[in-house]
Amino acid sequence: MSIKLAVIQFPGSNCDLDTIHVLNNVIGVEANLIWHNHFKEAEFDGCVLPGGFSFGDYLRSGIIAAHSPALDEARIMLKDGRPIIGICNGFQILTEAQFLPGALLRNDSLKFICKWVNIKVENNETAFTSKMKIGDVLAIPIAHGEGRYYTDNLKELEENNQIVFRYTTESGDITEEANPNGSMENIAGVCNLEQNCLGLMPHPERASEAIISPKGTTHGKLFFESMIEFIKRRIS
Amino acid sequence: MPKVDVDGDEMDVDLTKREIKEIKVLLEREPSITEWAMFDVMHSEHCSYKSSRPKLKLFEDAEANYDYVLAGPGEDAGVIDIGDGYCLAFRIESHNHPSAIEPYHGAATGIGGIIRDILCMGVRPIALMDPLRFGTLKDNPHSQWLFKYVVKGIADYGNCTGIPTIGGEVEFDKSFESNCLVNVACIGLGTIEDFKHAPSKAYNPGDYVILMGGSTGRDGIHGVTFASRTLTEMSEADRPAVQIGDPFTKKMIIEATLEAVKTGYVRGLKDLGGGGLSCALSELTGDGGTGASIDMSKIFTREPGMNSFEIMLSESQERMAFIVKPEGLEKVLEVFRKFETPHAVIGRTDDSKVLKIYDGDIAVVNLPATALTDAPTIPREEKRPDYLNVLLAQKTPNPTMELEEIIYKLIASENICSKEWVYRQYDHEVGVRSVVKCGDADSGVLRIIGTDKYIAASVGVNSKHCFLDPYEGAKGGLVETCGNVIANGAKPMAMVNCCNFGNPEQAESFWFFSQAVKGMADFCQELRIPIVGGNVSFYNEDEVTNTLIKPAPVIMIVGIIESQENIITLPFKKAGNDILLIGETKSELGGSEYHSVIYDLEGGIPPKVNDNKIKAIWDLVAELYKEKLVKANHDVNKGGFIITIAEMCFKNKLGADLDLIECFDDSLRDDEILFSESVGRFIIETDPKDYNKILEITKKHNVDVKKIGVLISNPQIMIKSIKGKDLKLDISKMKKLYDATIPNLMET
Numbered sequence: 001m002s003i004k005l006a007v008i009q010f011p012g013s014n015c016d017l018d019t020i021h022v023l024n025n026v027i028g029v030e031a032n033l034i035w036h037n038h039f040k041e042a043e044f045d046g047c048v049l050p051g052g053f054s055f056g057d058y059l060r061s062g063i064i065a066a067h068s069p070a071l072d073e074a075r076i077m078l079k080d081g082r083p084i085i086g087i088c089n090g091f092q093i094l095t096e097a098q099f100l101p102g103a104l105l106r107n108d109s110l111k112f113i114c115k116w117v118n119i120k121v122e123n124n125e126t127a128f129t130s131k132m133k134i135g136d137v138l139a140i141p142i143a144h145g146e147g148r149y150y151t152d153n154l155k156e157l158e159e160n161n162q163i164v165f166r167y168t169t170e171s172g173d174i175t176e177e178a179n180p181n182g183s184m185e186n187i188a189g190v191c192n193l194e195q196n197c198l199g200l201m202p203h204p205e206r207a208s209e210a211i212i213s214p215k216g217t218t219h220g221k222l223f224f225e226s227m228i229e230f231i232k233r234r235i236s
Numbered sequence: 237m238p239k240v241d242v243d244g245d246e247m248d249v250d251l252t253k254r255e256i257k258e259i260k261v262l263l264e265r266e267p268s269i270t271e272w273a274m275f276d277v278m279h280s281e282h283c284s285y286k287s288s289r290p291k292l293k294l295f296e297d298a299e300a301n302y303d304y305v306l307a308g309p310g311e312d313a314g315v316i317d318i319g320d321g322y323c324l325a326f327r328i329e330s331h332n333h334p335s336a337i338e339p340y341h342g343a344a345t346g347i348g349g350i351i352r353d354i355l356c357m358g359v360r361p362i363a364l365m366d367p368l369r370f371g372t373l374k375d376n377p378h379s380q381w382l383f384k385y386v387v388k389g390i391a392d393y394g395n396c397t398g399i400p401t402i403g404g405e406v407e408f409d410k411s412f413e414s415n416c417l418v419n420v421a422c423i424g425l426g427t428i429e430d431f432k433h434a435p436s437k438a439y440n441p442g443d444y445v446i447l448m449g450g451s452t453g454r455d456g457i458h459g460v461t462f463a464s465r466t467l468t469e470m471s472e473a474d475r476p477a478v479q480i481g482d483p484f485t486k487k488m489i490i491e492a493t494l495e496a497v498k499t500g501y502v503r504g505l506k507d508l509g510g511g512g513l514s515c516a517l518s519e520l521t522g523d524g525g526t527g528a529s530i531d532m533s534k535i536f537t538r539e540p541g542m543n544s545f546e547i548m549l550s551e552s553q554e555r556m557a558f559i560v561k562p563e564g565l566e567k568v569l570e571v572f573r574k575f576e577t578p579h580a581v582i583g584r585t586d587d588s589k590v591l592k593i594y595d596g597d598i599a600v601v602n603l604p605a606t607a608l609t610d611a612p613t614i615p616r617e618e619k620r621p622d623y624l625n626v627l628l629a630q631k632t633p634n635p636t637m638e639l640e641e642i643i644y645k646l647i648a649s650e651n652i653c654s655k656e657w658v659y660r661q662y663d664h665e666v667g668v669r670s671v672v673k674c675g676d677a678d679s680g681v682l683r684i685i686g687t688d689k690y691i692a693a694s695v696g697v698n699s700k701h702c703f704l705d706p707y708e709g710a711k712g713g714l715v716e717t718c719g720n721v722i723a724n725g726a727k728p729m730a731m732v733n734c735c736n737f738g739n740p741e742q743a744e745s746f747w748f749f750s751q752a753v754k755g756m757a758d759f760c761q762e763l764r765i766p767i768v769g770g771n772v773s774f775y776n777e778d779e780v781t782n783t784l785i786k787p788a789p790v791i792m793i794v795g796i797i798e799s800q801e802n803i804i805t806l807p808f809k810k811a812g813n814d815i816l817l818i819g820e821t822k823s824e825l826g827g828s829e830y831h832s833v834i835y836d837l838e839g840g841i842p843p844k845v846n847d848n849k850i851k852a853i854w855d856l857v858a859e860l861y862k863e864k865l866v867k868a869n870h871d872v873n874k875g876g877f878i879i880t881i882a883e884m885c886f887k888n889k890l891g892a893d894l895d896l897i898e899c900f901d902d903s904l905r906d907d908e909i910l911f912s913e914s915v916g917r918f919i920i921e922t923d924p925k926d927y928n929k930i931l932e933i934t935k936k937h938n939v940d941v942k943k944i945g946v947l948i949s950n951p952q953i954m955i956k957s958i959k960g961k962d963l964k965l966d967i968s969k970m971k972k973l974y975d976a977t978i979p980n981l982m983e984t
């Protein structure tokens with residue numbers, strides 16, 4: 001059985017085509033660009049909520065998209081245990097739709113920030129991190145104005161191993177300088193309790209090809225390869 | 237301002253008496269109020285280029301003279317064929333006056349406008365670049381305010397639309413204090429097929445006219461007329477003439493437009509910018525040799541009760557006009573419905589060659605389609621300002637401080653220091669095409685996915701040089717921007733420009749424009765670079781303080797790099813390698829950063845361009861690249877080659893051991909050698925084992941190449957100077973100064 005993924009296109013998504021490119025041409029998996037209110041979960045083995053400014057980020061980042069029929073479909077997928085990843089604006093949508101805990105606030109610099117950062121793997125048991133090792137440091141870019149992670153339930157997240165990535169230095173140290181946006185405890189990505197849903201601010205699709213990585217790394221591929229591996233294990 | 241009579245009332249129009257008379261003769265009647273307003277807008281400097289057109293004739297016909305040029309000047313954007321079935325569209329234009337009054341929305345809508353210009357060529361906008369000019373920041377809250385919000389306006393708009401901002405340029409000079417310059421450039425990529433589907437004319441009678449996108453509101457009425465005047469104390473009152481941008485709607489328009497073009501049923505496409513519907517409809521029909529009947533009641537407005545005058549003149553953002561084949565109407569409308577972009581079929585084209593706009597049964601506009609687009613030109617006087625002789629005669633004082641101290645001051649100066657504060661706010665990665673990261677190269681480099689071809693693009697000009705000698709300065713701008721893409725391994729393919737000047741009605745202002753145009757035309761003809769588009773922004777002066785901006789003929793160059801292995805970046809790579817200076821260093825300190833930062837001096841002799849020598853240098857660099865002999869390359873720019881070398885040392889924390897005694901005789905002073913801004917020079921890194929081979933190639937091209945030093949692992953620049961004592965500079969100190977200037981000014 002062949003694997004089929006959906007990249008959901010909301011009005012205002014702008015990393016949708018980039019994600020499709022990486023999935024189709026770099027990872028080599030079938031991925032379809034699906035307009036948000038055309039999305040039918042039953043046709044897909046997993047889905048990606050790409051980055052961008054869904055609905056112009058009006059009202060609050062991700063809040064309008066969180067009410068799209070696509071999220072009702074995705075909720076079925078989530079309960080069924082299929083993998084869902086939200087990247088950047090996708091992460092904001094997933095927190096607004098309460099697939100994931102916490103919220104993304106305005107960067108502490110009050111500015112949009114675009115730069116390559118390092119994140120450390122804290123949990124490699126999720127649907128998107130099985131190809132990584134705990135403690136691995138990944139080079140990956142961020143590009144957001146509202147990526148400061150906040151939660152009221154930090155302890156719970158830590159106990160449940162839901163913190164998947166933290167911003168670190170190149171050598172893996174969790175420092176204030178390595179935190180680009182003021183996120184609580186340097187948190188860059190979190191997952192749900194069942195570990196089949198991941199949200200993160202950095203962009204794996206921008207870190208999957210050596211030619212566009214400053215140091216020639218392709219750490220972003222690991223996310224999608226892990227996702228495929230997870231699906232294969234589920235199917236078999 | 238002249239007045240015309242409309243039904244017994246007087247109306248102000250920005251037309252000359254001759255224009256008013258000719259319009260009445262042409263129509264054989266009194267125009268309606270809406271028609272007067274349309275003539276007013278379409279004959280404004282902004283739309284008609286009435287002062288500049290006679291000079292712009294100097295630019296040769298790119299479409300006729302270069303086989304790869306698909307669209308040249310006069311189109312919404314220049315388009316070139318880059319092989320493999322792809323084409324590139326690009327354009328640069330100004331949004332100076334709106335940004336000077338309301339920096340955030342002024343800059344944002346500038347981005348919005350330039351994106352539409354590219355989009356209406358039928359291709360996807362894939363990159364933005366922004367050359368910006370402000371007053372100096374230090375102790376100047378007004379300049380800081382403009383700078384902060386212009387950058388934020390660009391960032392918020394560009395980031396949201398998902399188009400990366402891959403580069404730009406910032407100059408600070410007190411002449412731009414009130415009248416900042418905000419130029420915006422965009423590059424689009426598509427197939428030649430897509431481009432052919434979207435001509436900006438309605439050439440077939442019987443097609444539908446669809447207006448798609450934002451609603452028509454009362455904002456921006458008379459925006460172009462406002463742009464065709466100088467800034468005065470009254471300008472604050474013009475703030476309602478600045479449009480409000482909506483990047484989300486723009487994003488939807490981009491996707492809906494591209495998908496509509498893909499249906500194959502679109503026969504013409506035009507964006508609504510300056511002049512609004514008046515401009516778009518008259519250009520579509522006038523250029524297409526057709527006419528059209530438009531039903532005004534079909535145009536969706538933001539508020540009820542707008543009259544025909546307001547509707548035709550509105551410059552509300554985010555609107556596109558489509559000319560659609562009758563058999564494809566439903567298919568195109570389906571696309572718009574999917575993206576939920578507001579749209580309306582507002583009329584049909586016909587063969588009448590008359591543009592008719594109906595308000596119910598009454599034709600409120602009934603004009604020959606070409607009447608609006610055939611604006612007369614106005615010959616302008618030009619005169620070289622006498623004060624230039626005084627400026628050119630200024631001599632470089634003898635340095636009163638240590639050269640080290642001067643270099644540290646220069647690296648921290650506003651025009652030379654790092655612009656990271658700016659580009660960190662721009663998403664420069666979206667699109668997954670950005671091969672070279674901001675700060676690592678002289679130009680932005682994008683891959684064309686699916687090929688081994690790369691686009692390199694650069695924008696800029698040195699306004700201080702242009703002020704002293706606009707002819708040489710404009711040429712210098714070309715040398716610099718071409719040098720930027722050449723340094724990255726590209727061949728310059730085509731140029732577009734944005735001419736920012738003062739009031740053309742004043743002979744001295746107009747002289748600067750005229751000279752700059754001549755400089756660009758001469759250089760491009762000599763070096764075989766097609767000029768495929770341009771934009772002119774006049775009236776950039778502040779009447780209150782009587783300040784004229786320094787002339788800024790901003791140039792954008794787009795080049796192509798064949799194959800990834802030919803991409804060269806700026807940072808020095810390895811200790812032990814040679815540092816070569818290509819090109820001649822002359823006593824050319826006029827308009828240099830050294831003069832302005834250290835002595836507060838504007839004058840002196842600015843750099844001159846020798847076309848033949850530049851050509852020889854470019855040929856040499858091309859051959860060195862072909863032979864794979866270059867490890868790093870950076871063109872020499874503001875502050876002279878010592879600054880160039882420092883910038884190349886930063887990233888990999890290397891140092892340089894320079895010996896000037898070996899390379900220069902004592903006809904030049906140490907400060908002249910170090911800080912001269914002679915144009916056309918490069919600093920390259922090469923392997924010492926290739927040195928003899930390089931010398932051989934150099935001889936063949938008859939270019940001045942000097943080995944001025946070697947790279948060392950110790951992060952210091954050591955200089956054996958000719959007359960003074962030896963110098964030692966600390967790279968980490970330089971880097972700190974380089975990085976700190978703008979954050980210190982903007983974040984405290």
